[in-house]
Amino acid sequence: xxxxxxxxxxxxxxxxxxxxxxxxxxxxxxxxxxxxxxxxxxxxxxxxxxxxxxxxxxxxxxxxxxxxxxxxxxxxxxxxxxxxxxxxxxxxxxxxxxxxxxxxxxxxxxxxxxxxxxxxxxxxxxxxxxxxxxxxxxxxxxxxxxxxxxxxxxxxxxxxxxxxxxxxxxxxxxxxxxxxxxxxxxxxxx
Amino acid sequence: xxxxxxxxxxxxxxxxxxxxxxxxxxxxxxxxxxxxxxxxxxxxxxxxxxxxxxxxxxxxxxxxxxxxxxxxxxxxxxxxxxxxxxxxxxxxxxxxxxxxxxxxxxxxxxxxxxxxxxxxxxxxxxxxxxxxxxxxxxxxxxxxxxxxxxxxxxxxxxxxxxxxxxxxxxxxxxxxxxxxxxxxxxxxxx
Numbered sequence: 001x002x003x004x005x006x007x008x009x010x011x012x013x014x015x016x017x018x019x020x021x022x023x024x025x026x027x028x029x030x031x032x033x034x035x036x037x038x039x040x041x042x043x044x045x046x047x048x049x050x051x052x053x054x055x056x057x058x059x060x061x062x063x064x065x066x067x068x069x070x071x072x073x074x075x076x077x078x079x080x081x082x083x084x085x086x087x088x089x090x091x092x093x094x095x096x097x098x099x100x101x102x103x104x105x106x107x108x109x110x111x112x113x114x115x116x117x118x119x120x121x122x123x124x125x126x127x128x129x130x131x132x133x134x135x136x137x138x139x140x141x142x143x144x145x146x147x148x149x150x151x152x153x154x155x156x157x158x159x160x161x162x163x164x165x166x167x168x169x170x171x172x173x174x175x176x177x178x179x180x181x182x183x184x185x186x187x188x189x190x
Numbered sequence: 191x192x193x194x195x196x197x198x199x200x201x202x203x204x205x206x207x208x209x210x211x212x213x214x215x216x217x218x219x220x221x222x223x224x225x226x227x228x229x230x231x232x233x234x235x236x237x238x239x240x241x242x243x244x245x246x247x248x249x250x251x252x253x254x255x256x257x258x259x260x261x262x263x264x265x266x267x268x269x270x271x272x273x274x275x276x277x278x279x280x281x282x283x284x285x286x287x288x289x290x291x292x293x294x295x296x297x298x299x300x301x302x303x304x305x306x307x308x309x310x311x312x313x314x315x316x317x318x319x320x321x322x323x324x325x326x327x328x329x330x331x332x333x334x335x336x337x338x339x340x341x342x343x344x345x346x347x348x349x350x351x352x353x354x355x356x357x358x359x360x361x362x363x364x365x366x367x368x369x370x371x372x373x374x375x376x377x378x379x380x
Contacts, residue, residue, distance in 0.1 A: 024300050026216030106355065107297045110214050128356075145374035151363065154356045155349050155375050162348035165296065166318075173341065184335035185345050185376050 008047045011037050013061065016054040017100035025055055025104070025111040055108060056116055062105035063120050065094045070127050080137035084156070085188050087131060091160040092179035095167065102164040128153045143187070156186060198237045201227050203251065206244040207290035215245055215294070215301040245298060246306055252295040253310050255284045260317050270327035274346070275378050277321060281350040282369035285357065292354040318343045333377070346376060 015037035019028040030051055034041045048054055073087030095102050109117055132149035135156070139145075144152060159182045167178075180190040205227035209218040220241055224231045238244055263277030285292050299307055322339035325346070329335075334342060349372045357368075370380040 022300060024214070024216055024298070026214055027301075108214070110212060111217075145371065147367075147371040147374070148363070151368060151371055152375060154352070155372055158348040158352035159345050161355070162344070162352045165351070166344045173338070177337075178341060181335065181337040181341055182345055184337070185342060187377060 005047065008039075008043075009057075012039070012044055012048050013054065013058055014100070016048075017058055017098075017104050020055065020058070020104045020108060021100050025051070025108045030054075052113070055104070055111060056113065058101050058104050059108075059112055059116055059120060062098065062101050063123055065098060065101075066091070066127060067123060069094045070130060074130065080134045081141075081143060081188060084131070084134045084138065085183050085190070087134070088156070088160060088182050088188075089176065089179040091157070092163065092182065093175040095160050095163045096169070096175035096178070099164055099167055099169075106161070106164055128157065131157060156182075159185075195237065198229075198233075199247075202229070202234055202238050203244065203248055204290065206238075207248055207288075207294050210245065210248070210294045210298060211290050215241075215298045220244075242303070245294070245301060246303065248291050248294050249298075249302055249306055249310060252288065252291050253313055255288060255291075256281070256317060257313060259284045260320060264320065270324045271331075271333060271378060274321070274324045274328065275373050275380070277324070278346070278350060278372050278378075279366065279369040281347070282353065282372065283365040285350050285353045286359070286365035286368070289354055289357055289359075296351070296354055318347065321347060346372075349375075 012033070016028075016033045019032045019036055022028070023032070028051070030041050030044050033051075033054070034044050037044075039047075044054075048057060069090035070087055073085075073090045074083050076086035077083050105120075109120070112120070128150055131153040135144050135149040135152045139149070160179075163178075173181075183190045202223070206218075206223045209222045209226055212218075213222070218241070220231050220234050223241075223244070224234050227234075229237075234244075238247060259280035260277060263275075263280045264273050266276035267273050295310075299310070302310070318340055321343040325334050325339040325342045329339070350369075353368075363371075373380045
């Protein structure tokens with residue numbers, strides 16, 4: 001695919017996310033998406049495909065972004081505290097970059113085809129389990145409170161996950177500032 | 191309304207939440223809801239009303255539960271640390287009690303009538319602002335890290351809010367145990 005083709009696809013997926021967040025997947029139409037990105041409906045089909053294809057591409061994009069955030073965070077250090085800080089920073093940056101796509105991802109899981117939904121659920125379990133292992137390592141050092149590591153992992157990951165609901169761009173704080181606040185709140189030095 | 195009428199309404203709203211979580215509001219039908227609660231479609235209309243009425247009642251129920259959790263937490267003490275702990279405990283208990291209704295509430299905001307959505311958004315701003323005031327009081331005592339109180343409030347409230355996504359009943363931990371973990375994670379004594 002050429003760069004221009006890729007850029008068009010990105011624009012269309014961004015516009016589709018905007019429409020799906022505002023109206024829901026079931027109510028949103030490719031006509032509205034075409035209007036949102038100033039293209040024709042046939043162009044939408046040409047560059048991406050049907051409404052279901054749009055949703056699948058948005059969901060798989062977010063799934064890849066989350067896996068990339070996890071991998072980058074884990075690769076950032078060999079120290080579990082720095083790794084957890086890294087995961088929080090990478091995940092927060094991903095949500096800030098793509099908040100509409102994340103909102104669609106979390107709000108429309110039920111609208112996805114079962115095989116895509118299953119893949120996403122498996123990737124999420126893997127994400128939580130890996131963060132749980134960091135928590136276990138930090139508990140051994142007395143840097144995390146007692147409790148099941150998976151519940152603590154869900155609690156920590158709540159903060160970037162839930163941003164899709166409340167975060168709006170244009171404020172004074174960037175992704176890095178917000179992630180630093182998350183880290184300080186749970187006692188990780190920044 | 192008689193107690194029996196109220197009990198039927200609660201059953202129907204629980205069944206409607208189940209269907210809306212599984213299928214989404216737009217795709218779910220009153221026929222499926224009727225099957226879920228073993229009643230006829232006319233009975234659904236009699237006890238609650240149309241599909242839009244069902245969604246509105248679910249959303250307003252969750253809105254009231256959230257306000258009640260906030261009020262109970264604030265009323266539990268005059269000490270801001272105990273008040274914040276109280277809000278976290280009450281909110282977590284509400285999500286555990288009604289997790290399907292909370293999932294519908296957060297996933298279907300776009301499907302609500304504008305006046306209901308506006309009321310819910312206003313109540314949420316009030317919730318975050320009041321928790322932000324507790325955070326400010328705790329920052330003055332050195333019990334919370336620096337940062338805009340509203341962002342810290344969103345971060346703290348992420349933990350019970352996001353439970354609708356991951357929590358499933360039947361585990362070893364009850365609402366109180368989970369809320370204690372949230373409190374310890376952010377440095378509140380339990």
